[in-house]
Each structure stands twice: as C-alpha cells, then as structure tokens.
Amino acid sequence: MNILTFDIEDWYHLLDIDCAVTEADWCHFKPRIHANVERLLELTVRHGHTATFFCLGWVAEQYPEIIRTIDELGFEVASHSHMHQLVYQQTPLQFREDLKRSIHTLEDITGKKIKTYRAPGFSFVKGNAWAVEILLEHGIERDSSIFPAERGHGGYEDFGSAQPSLLNCPAGKMKEFPISLGQVLGKNIVFSGGGYFRLMPFWMIRRLTSQSDYVMSYFHPRDFDADQPVLDLPLHRRFKSYVGLSGAYKKLDQWLSQQKFIDIETADKLVNWDMVPMVEMQSY
Numbered sequence: 539m540n541i542l543t544f545d546i547e548d549w550y551h552l553l554d555i556d557c558a559v560t561e562a563d564w565c566h567f568k569p570r571i572h573a574n575v576e577r578l579l580e581l582t583v584r585h586g587h588t589a590t591f592f593c594l595g596w597v598a599e600q601y602p603e604i605i606r607t608i609d610e611l612g613f614e615v616a617s618h619s620h621m622h623q624l625v626y627q628q629t630p631l632q633f634r635e636d637l638k639r640s641i642h643t644l645e646d647i648t649g650k651k652i653k654t655y656r657a658p659g660f661s662f663v664k665g666n667a668w669a670v671e672i673l674l675e676h677g678i679e680r681d682s683s684i685f686p687a688e689r690g691h692g693g694y695e696d697f698g699s700a701q702p703s704l705l706n707c708p709a710g711k712m713k714e715f716p717i718s719l720g721q722v723l724g725k726n727i728v729f730s731g732g733g734y735f736r737l738m739p740f741w742m743i744r745r746l747t748s749q750s751d752y753v754m755s756y757f758h759p760r761d762f763d764a765d766q767p768v769l770d771l772p773l774h775r776r777f778k779s780y781v782g783l784s785g786a787y788k789k790l791d792q793w794l795s796q797q798k799f800i801d802i803e804t805a806d807k808l809v810n811w812d813m814v815p816m817v818e819m820q821s822y
Contacts, residue, residue, distance in 0.1 A: 540753040542589040542799035544578055546597055549760040551622050553659045570766060574759030575604055587799040589613050592656040595620030595640030602647050609648040614801045616654035617641055624661040630668050637676055653679045654802050660685035663694055667819035671709035680802055684716035687726055701752050702809045707819040715802055718754045720746035731756035736782030740789050747797060762787040
C-alpha cells in the first residue's frame with residue numbers, strides 16, 4: 539500500500555525560524571504557492587493517482603481557489619492545522635481553537651466534512667492523548683501525525699511498528715497512518731518524503747519502496763521549488779531545507795511513474811482495522 543500525501547503550505551512556513559513564526563511575518567513574504575501546487579496537481583493527475591492534501595487553514599483563507607481546485611479534481615482535502623504551530627507547544631485550548639478554525643475554513647470551501655488530520659512537524663509525541671481526544675471530538679477519524687523515529691520536532695520513537703494502527707484513549711479510538719520506515723543495514727530510516735526523499739539516491743528509494751508493504755509519503759510544494767528565496771537558517775537546517783531541490787521534481791515524477799499510489803481515504807477502506815496494533819495513548 540503506497541499512500542501519496544502533500545502538506546499544502548508556502549515556502550516560508552518553516553518551523554522554529556524566528557523570521558517566519560507569525561501571520562504578521564508571513565505577510566512580508568511573496569507567495570509562491572499557486573505555481574508550486576499546480577505542478578503537483580498536474581503530476582498527480584498525469585500519473586492517475588489519488589492523493590490526500592493536508593491544507594493549512596490559513597492558506598485556505600488567503601487562497602480559497604487553491605483548495606477549491608484540489609477538491610474539484612477529486613482529491614481528499616484534509617487539515618494541516620490553521621496556523622502551523624507545533625502541537626506540543628500548545629495548550630489543549632489553543633489546539634482546539636486552531637483545529638476548529640481550520641476545519642470550518644476548509645469545510646466552508648469544499649462543502650465536505652473534514653475527516654483526516656496531520657499535525658505540523660509531525661508534532662504528536664508521547665503524552666499527547668489530549669490532542670487525539672480533541673480530534674475525535676471534532677469528527678476527525680484518521681490521523682497521520684506520528685513520526686515513529688527520532689526527529690527534531692519530537693518524534694515518537696517507541697510508537698511501535700510503522701504501520702496503520704489504532705490510537706486508544708479515553709475518548710475513543712483514532713485510525714493512525716504513521717510515517718513509514720525502511721531498513722538499511724539494520725537501521726530504520728525515513729525515505730518517502732521531505733528532505734529525506736530529496737537527499738536519498740533514487741535507486742535506494744525504489745528498492746525500499748519495493749520492500750515495503752506500507753509506504754506513507756509526505757511532500758510540500760517547496761520541496762520542488764529550486765528558485766524559492768533562501769531564508770537565514772542555521773547550517774544544518776539550510777542543508778535539510780534546500781539541498782537537492784533542483785532534481786526533486788524529476789525524482790518524484792519517476793517515482794510516481796513506477797508505483798501505484800492512493801489517498802488516505804481509500805487506504806482506510808483497505809485496512810482490516812480488527813487486525814492492526816493498538817497503541818495506548820497517555821496524557822502528561
């Protein structure tokens with residue numbers, strides 16, 4: 539099962555960057571999202587795939603025509619929060635208000651119920667059961683916020699197997715589609731999105747894909763924009779954010795031409811949820 543997803547945010551929606559934290563900061567940057575999203579839509583349609591588009595509510599407010607186009611092409615529109623803030627840095631009240639604003643904005647544009655969510659930076663960490671409960675309260679049925687490995691923005695190293703699972707908490711059970719992992723020399727690595735995809739040679743991506751029963755991809759429009767402005771970032775962030783941009787679109791084109799991809803909504807119907815692992819969520 540190969541799942542194709544995109545996080546719809548602009549080139550400056552980076553986390554932990556002082557110059558691009560608030561809406562006031564964002565308004566100083568020139569948008570590049572229209573052309574970048576259009577390229578991804580064209581590529582996905584051309585290869586005949588379905589995909590889930592995790593959209594920022596703020597982007598939807600500013601550019602509702604982008605969300606409308608995604609929906610009219612038959613793709614799943616999902617929430618990527620409203621203001622692109624890390625979950626574990628928010629209070630439950632802040633998270634609830636941000637989620638509600640995102641859902642209402644997207645539903646007003648599409649006229650459809652939003653049922654799938656992904657946290658900015660995959661920022662669900664151990665102890666975030668309260669966030670899952672809030673998602674369930676607001677009608678979210680599927681989540682893709684778990685990064686089951688070490689990560690700068692948290693990560694959930696002891697999540698267990700990187701496969702569809704059920705998150706169990708007092709409010710109920712959430713269907714979880716975590717980021718997938720591949721094995722190289724006995725070590726688990728991410729290969730199916732972001733900087734990992736750009737930096738890894740294609741032959742390795744192809745091999746890891748063929749060896750995997752479950753692949754969750756994740757991309758941003760900026761991942762394929764070699765002409766985007768370069769923000770003043772620490773050296774390691776600059777490397778991760780900008781190296782490999784020039785060849786990334788061709789690499790994605792090649793990957794999509796060789797594999798079959800579906801969206802999360804379709805994947806949900808293919809999973810036997812009676813047979814998946816159950817992960818007990820905790821709050822503290």
